[in-house]
Amino acid sequence: MVENSDLIIVGAGIVGLSSAYYIKKNNPDITIKVIDRASTFAQGNTGKSAAGFRNLFTSDINFKLSDSTTKFYRHVQEEMGIDLGMKFVGYLFLFGKNMPFWVDVMLERKIAVLKNPDDVFEDGILSKIPERESADLMSLQDVENTLYGPECGIIEPDLVSSFYYDECRKMGVEFQFSTEVKKVNMAPVQPLNFPGEPFIWQDKKIESLTTDRGDLTAERYIFATDVWTTGLLDPIGIDSHIRPKKRQVFQISGESIQRILFSCKLNDEHIIPFTILPKSGVYLRPAVKERSLWVGVADDLGRDFSFTEDPQAEEDFYNYNLRTIAESYFPGFKNSSMTAKWAGYYSYNTLDKTPWVFRFMNAVVATGTSGSGILKGDAIGRIVDAYFSGREKVQLYGGSEIPSSALDIKRERVEDEHVIL
Ligand SMILES: Cc1cc2nc3c(=O)[nH]c(=O)nc-3n(C[C@H](O)[C@H](O)[C@H](O)COP(=O)(O)OP(=O)(O)OC[C@H]3O[C@@H](n4cnc5c(N)ncnc54)[C@H](O)[C@@H]3O)c2cc1C
Structure with missing residues (x-):
């Protein structure tokens, strides 16, 4: 036909x-x-x-694409009255002593501000890196600076x-x-x-x-x-x-995770921003409905470009890669459990x-x-x-x-x- x-x-x-x-x-x-x-x-x-949204991009074109899109979604939610699940919890990049060059780009565009970590998290949530051989091995640095993008947050696709x-x-x-x-x-x-x-x-x-x-x-x-x-x-x-690259999300739950989830001093609901750790780009995404954090990373070297129709999230990848980094900064990860996981692909313009x-x-x-x-x-x-x-x-x-x-x-x-x- x-x-x-x-x-x-x-x-x-x-x-x-x-x-x-x-x-x-x-x-x-x-x-x-x-x-x-x-x-x-x-x-x-x-x-x-x-499902994080941000306008924090370095190139002019990506800034325009993201800034205009997130403003349109905001218009739909706030002026047209159609709920898109948008929450302006912000994006927060955590850094050690040194910050990447692109921080200046964000500051010049006036789309982000520097914040002292003590002004962001309640006491006891973010810890100093424990003095351990493994911390040296992973070259982890204490968080000394943060960059906060207020026009960013989470949404429901x-x-x-x-x-x-x-x-x-x-x-x-x-x-x-x-x-x-x-x-x-x-x-x-x-x-x-x-x-x-x-x-x-x-x-x-x-x-x-x-x-x-x-x-x-x-x-x-x-x-x-x-x-x-x-x-x-x-x-x-x-x-x-x-080229396709597999990307994974791990949902991590537990009482100590809920404490992290609601530990932020920057918004009335105390929801932690979409937070990017200083090491390897590991991110924590607040999942408010699920009372959990979603943890992910855009791992590059060592992650092949293969493609299957039904990609699976790898529990070991979380345990030996993401969790090791997350619990060094947020000790609350030590008493947590994985309650969901999934995987998809980024279609990369390499x-x-x-x-x-x-x-x-x-x-x-x-x-x-x-x-x-x-x-x-x-x-x-x-x-x-x-x-x-x-x-x-x-x-x-x-x-x-x-x-x-x-x-x-x-x-x-x-x-x-x-x-x-
Ligand atoms: C783990 C993960 C985390 C991500 N995090 C974020 C984030 O925080 N923020 C963000 O903005 N983006 C994020 N992304 C990226 C985002 O999901 C994608 O960029 C976006 O969904 C791409 O949309 P699309 O419409 O191009 O593709 P898709 O949503 O994949 O749509 C393509 C459609 O084509 C259909 N299709 C394919 N082949 C055929 C066929 N032969 N016949 C008929 N139909 C077909 C599929 O069924 C599918 O519905 C993430 C992606 C992953 C995997």
Whole structure:
């Protein structure tokens, strides 16, 4: 069976949903179908996220993408009255004696302030590094400085996704779940009906998608398929420009963890900020509903680029890596237990850790979110729409304007992003 739409968007994660929202808003007359192999939206990496949001990025473009997106989410929650689970608990980077160069970038942009650790945590929560051989071996330093970003915090990706999904449905976007694209079919723009088409001298387009529920056709296509983009586009010779890296989250609970969770002097609810430890980028994310902390890290060297459909979180990785660091700074981790764990993937743009939005034939690809797709989701959707609608500039929420090609693979190289978590 072949079904026609003006546009098919493959992928109903945050990127596919926000893209559908802006395209339909700006092109109300076209028919859009969003398909996903899962039984509903946000079941891919969007649903596995640690769901922190921040505007603390070093490169100008990542700052604009994140700052405008988080301001838009705030607008939805506070002015439109739709709960996105946003809590402005802040991001807190802990440092030893020396601070990285990029701290100055944040201070100059006035998006973060330095804080004395004693002004952040209640007594007895954050400890001095115990004098042990292992602490020397791990080169752990006492926390002497902290950098606090107040416009940052935690959010619920299912609620953000639900906002875009509901708005799309109201505008008439069609959703088809439990539909997996198995093959992307290319054809000549002007077919001659000779065997072996398309020949190299013919202009080509994507003609249809073979799915497990029959073929689907559209005039145009968007691939918002995150790490799966490579598998879909490799067979037709389109490079996705991403590599997958497994990322894990461990939920840690217990009475001593609850004390850490509610130990902060910076907000009325005393919730600890999304906190990044001085060693190896290990982070603690407050999980208020679960009365727990989520612990994770974007480990780099030694973590391969392999990909499986069902990645598993490794308990030993937590015990011998993350826990060792966490309990050196927060002794409360010693009497804690793991109550949940999960794993997903970052789709890495390994060049400069900045998302990709690029065109080929009658398609647009949006991928490479490099671990920050939720907190840049709104801006990415606007950029996809600008490409789809043929506009050269994109208005981000809050008024800043960027070229539509800002995330293209043909863009000039942007600055390296130094704050990847
Ligand atoms: C452990 C972890 C922690 C993270 N923490 C954060 C964080 O704190 N903040 C943040 O902003 N980001 C974070 N991220 C990153 C964030 O989750 C991603 O950047 C974001 O979810 C990417 O959204 P997406 O829509 O591109 O991808 P996805 O949500 O993965 O959506 C892609 C969709 O495509 C569908 N699909 C794939 N192949 C096919 C096919 N062949 N046919 C049909 N459908 C298909 C999938 O089912 C999926 O629903 C984290 C990610 C992980 C794994």
